[in-house]
Structures are given as C-alpha cells and as structure tokens.
Amino acid sequence: MGNKCVVLAVLAITGIACKNEKPESIIPQEDVAIVEAPKEVLEFGFNLNDYIVKRDTIKNGDSFGKILERNNIGYPKIFHIAEKAKDTFNIRKLQVGKPYALMYSKDSKDSIKIPESFIYQPTKEDYVVINFKDSIHAYKSSKPITYVEKTISGIITSSISETLDEKGVSPVLTNKLADNIYAWTIDFNRLQKGDRFKVIYTDKYIDDSIYGGVHDVKAVLFEHKNEPFYAFRFQTDSLKGIIDYFNEEAKNLRRAFLKAPVEFARISSRYNLNRRIALYGYSVRAHKGTDFAAPIGTPIRATANGTVTESRRKGGNGNYVKIRHNATYETQYLHMQKRKVKVGDFVKQGDVIGWIGMTGNTSGPHVCYRFWKNGRQVDPFKQKLPEAKPISDSLKLKFLEHIKPIKYQLDNILYEPEIPENQYPEQPVIRQSTT
Known part of the structure; x- marks a missing residue:
C-alpha cells in the first residue's frame, strides 16, 4: 500500500511538471530546391551548354569567306583566319551538302553576336575546328567510334535483300554478302526458297548514337540448296592490310577480280x-x-x-x-x-x-x-579469271585455330523459331542480337 502511494505521488508530480513545461516552438521547415548542374553535352570537344550553336550545310555558292561575312566577320579578319588555317585545312575544299557549325559564346555581352569557332564535317566522323576568338588555330579530329558485334539469321522466302530490308538491316550487308564474300560461290539471283544464313558482323556507331553502317563481316554460314558455305574473315598480309574470306578448309572464296568496279550499279x-x-x-x-x-x-x-x-x-x-x-x-x-x-x-x-x-x-x-x-x-x-592468292602454308594452321571459336559461335546461332524441314513461314524470320 505504501509503495503504491509513492508511485502515485511520483506520477502526479511528473504529470504536473509536464503540464507546466512550455512546449518547444515548432519551426516550419522550408523546402530547399536542389538545382542540379546541367548535364554536359559534348561534341567536337566543346561543352555545347556553354555556346549558342548555329548549324547549317554548305550551299551552292557558299565559301568560307561568305559564311563568315554573313555572320558579322569582316574580310580582313577572314583573310587572316584563312592564312593561319591553311596548313591544317584548305578552306576551298568545302563541299556542297556537308554540315558545318558556328559556335557563339553565351557569355558575350555584345549586341552583335560574332562566332568564335567554325566547325566543318567532311564525313560523319571527321571534323575540322577553326578557332578565332583570341588567337587563331585550327585542328582536325574525329568523333569517338564504337563497334558493336551483332548476329543475324534468316530464311529466304524471296530474295536476301528483301529478307534483310524488311527488318531494317543495312543494304550494305546484302552487298557484302552478294558482291564481296560469295560473288564467285553463290549466285544470289538464283537463291531458293528455304535457303538460310547466319552472319556475325560489326556495326559502327559514331558518338555512341549516330549509326555509321556495317563495318565488316566476321563470319557467315550460308546454306544454299542444302549445302553449307562457310566464310571467315582473315588478314593474310598485315603490312598491306589485305583481308580475304576463306571457307572452313582455308580455301579462298573469291577470285582475283571483283565482278564490277561499282556497287549497286x-x-x-x-x-x-x-x-x-x-x-x-x-x-x-x-x-x-x-x-x-x-x-x-x-x-x-x-x-x-x-x-x-x-x-x-x-x-x-x-x-x-x-x-x-x-x-x-x-x-x-x-x-x-x-x-x-x-x-x-x-x-x-x-x-x-x-x-x-x-x-x-x-x-x-x-x-x-x-x-x-x-x-x-x-x-x-x-574470261576464266584466276582464283585469289591461296593462304600460305605458314598461315593455314594459324587460320584454322583462329576460326575454331568463331565457327562454334556461328553454328550455335539459332534460326528463330527452328523451322521443321520443308515448312517455311510466309515472312522471313530474322534473329538479331547485340553483344
């Protein structure tokens, strides 16, 4: 009984104390906006966030001088820029249809905007930069290139070009198969329904986003009239950069001459x-x-x-x-x-x-x-044209070792779905994967 009284007394005192205490003031929290720095957009070695970029293409009648004059640069300076840049790039070689860009600083307080750099792209991957903000200097460079290995398989229902085209594959791949690799082995105008193929090839990407086309074909298995025709890419002369295609027995597939000097003609x-x-x-x-x-x-x-x-x-x-x-x-x-x-x-x-x-x-x-x-x-x-130079005995063993893993990879590419013999779909079946 005594213990209970003590506990009650303590609780009572505690309760009174709590009631008498002033509650702490609650300070409202302000929302703080976290501003992230803009992500860098890099091109031509510049962070484009720092510039106003004016893009165009070379038109008929355009010249380096006319382009700069239209953009508020006078001829004395244009002449000076051309003289300084001529050891790096001949400004007379601007080609109609090729893209160029003018770079203007966002920090400029001038009412009349004057470009600080001229960038010309003779190809998708190559470019020339002429800077003339303070000192004048010019240089050539290339955009980063990524190569992506891909595999594709297909079953012919009409022609190989239609088979690949319906799936959005570059026609360059068709040309490489028909005119380069199998030009003297398979007549692609006489393919049969049910012929099928597997290809390991490499696509090129510029700046990781711009498709640069088919770079090369690593290996192919083409089954024509139920007969397999293998083709493996192999460099036979590193000094001259000579590359040929050989079958699984190291026999060269091509003749010494292409059938035509022009593709798609x-x-x-x-x-x-x-x-x-x-x-x-x-x-x-x-x-x-x-x-x-x-x-x-x-x-x-x-x-x-x-x-x-x-x-x-x-x-x-x-x-x-x-x-x-x-x-x-x-x-x-x-x-x-x-x-x-x-x-x-x-x-x-x-x-x-x-x-x-x-x-x-x-x-x-x-x-x-x-x-x-x-x-x-x-x-x-x-003419009965000669075959291409055969692979040397010293390289033959190296070639056979080289193709072992590639042939294994090629043989294990599936035709999706696997089609029972003599049962072919109305539309071509293509499998494409990126590695």
Whole structure:
C-alpha cells in the first residue's frame, strides 16, 4: 500500500511538471530546391551548354569567306583566319551538302553576336575546328567510334535483300554478302526458297548514337540448296592490310577480280566490237569496255590488288586511272569526276580510286571499265579469271585455330523459331542480337 502511494505521488508530480513545461516552438521547415548542374553535352570537344550553336550545310555558292561575312566577320579578319588555317585545312575544299557549325559564346555581352569557332564535317566522323576568338588555330579530329558485334539469321522466302530490308538491316550487308564474300560461290539471283544464313558482323556507331553502317563481316554460314558455305574473315598480309574470306578448309572464296568496279550499279553497255554509237553519228566503233551506270559521285573501286600506272585526264577518256595487277592483267576506269590515287600507289581490291563522273566523251554518268589481258583489251565476263592468292602454308594452321571459336559461335546461332524441314513461314524470320 505504501509503495503504491509513492508511485502515485511520483506520477502526479511528473504529470504536473509536464503540464507546466512550455512546449518547444515548432519551426516550419522550408523546402530547399536542389538545382542540379546541367548535364554536359559534348561534341567536337566543346561543352555545347556553354555556346549558342548555329548549324547549317554548305550551299551552292557558299565559301568560307561568305559564311563568315554573313555572320558579322569582316574580310580582313577572314583573310587572316584563312592564312593561319591553311596548313591544317584548305578552306576551298568545302563541299556542297556537308554540315558545318558556328559556335557563339553565351557569355558575350555584345549586341552583335560574332562566332568564335567554325566547325566543318567532311564525313560523319571527321571534323575540322577553326578557332578565332583570341588567337587563331585550327585542328582536325574525329568523333569517338564504337563497334558493336551483332548476329543475324534468316530464311529466304524471296530474295536476301528483301529478307534483310524488311527488318531494317543495312543494304550494305546484302552487298557484302552478294558482291564481296560469295560473288564467285553463290549466285544470289538464283537463291531458293528455304535457303538460310547466319552472319556475325560489326556495326559502327559514331558518338555512341549516330549509326555509321556495317563495318565488316566476321563470319557467315550460308546454306544454299542444302549445302553449307562457310566464310571467315582473315588478314593474310598485315603490312598491306589485305583481308580475304576463306571457307572452313582455308580455301579462298573469291577470285582475283571483283565482278564490277561499282556497287549497286547496272550495266548500261557491254563490251561490243560492232557497236554503233550515237555520239559518233551511229557509225560502227568498237566498244572495248563495259559501262556501269551510277549517279555522279558514286565511289569507283579497284577490282583487284595492284599498282597504279596511270592517273590523268586525256581526251575522250576524261579523268581515268589504270592499274597493273600482275604480268598478265591490267584494268582501266574512265570518265571519273575526280581521281583519288596517283601513279605508284598500291591499291587493294575494293579500295576507292575515284568517283563516277561525266568527263571526256560520255552522254551520261558512268564508269567505262576496261580489262586488259597480255596487253590486249578483252571482255572480262568471258574470261576464266584466276582464283585469289591461296593462304600460305605458314598461315593455314594459324587460320584454322583462329576460326575454331568463331565457327562454334556461328553454328550455335539459332534460326528463330527452328523451322521443321520443308515448312517455311510466309515472312522471313530474322534473329538479331547485340553483344
């Protein structure tokens, strides 16, 4: 009883004390806005957040001087900029249609905005920067490039181009398979329904976001008429950078010559010793070349490895290049808009040596492809062309070891879904993955 009284007394005193205490004042909390710094947007080595960026493309009649003059820079300074930059970049080489950018500082208090830098992009990945804010300096650089390996498989229902196109795959891949890798092994105009393929290839991305196209094809398995045709990419000459495709037994798949010097072109006129030509009043004049028609500016490729023996402009030939491939064969490429190679250059099969034009005697844009055998012009389509150089014995073992893991990877790519024999879908089935 006594203990209870003590406890009650303590509780009573405590309660009174609590009632008499003034409650602490509650200070309202203010919401504090946390402002994050803007994320850097990097391009051409600049943080674009710090600049006003004016983008455009080179138009007909544009020049470096006219572009800067339109943007409040006077000719004395323009001349000074051009002189300082000429050792890095020739400002006369601006090409119509190519993009450029002018960079203006956001910190400038001037009422008339004057650019501080001019950036020109001759290709998707390469660019030239000319700075002229304080001191003038120019430099060339390239955007970062990422290569992504991908795999794709498909079943032919009509053509390989339609099979790949319906899934948004670059037509460049079709061309590499048909015109480069299997040009002499499989006739892609005679594919059968149910033929199928697996490809390991690499796509190129510029700045991690801009698609730069198919970079190369690592390996292919093409099943045509139920027969497997393997192709593996392998470098046979590191000094000259020569790359070929070989099957699983190390046999070279290609011939020494490409079938055509231009991709995606049509033959507009064949080799014909009795042809009548409108340009010469329909008189009989031997046409000792094969004409491949394509738009002006289309790249022209060397059809085989060799050394440039002529590169000049002459009469009806216009701009042309001639290449000696060995003691037997030479090729010649006429009517170029512009030549890219000079006498003495070594070129590899597929290298760009110039661009389609209309120089010399021609009624339309094309390249006249001439083929020489033992000093005499012949029809390349009627020649039994030699196979490409076989792989050396010293490299064969290295090649066979190199392809082991690649072949395993290729063989384990599935056709999704796996189709029972003789049962094929109406639409092509394609599997694409990124690694």
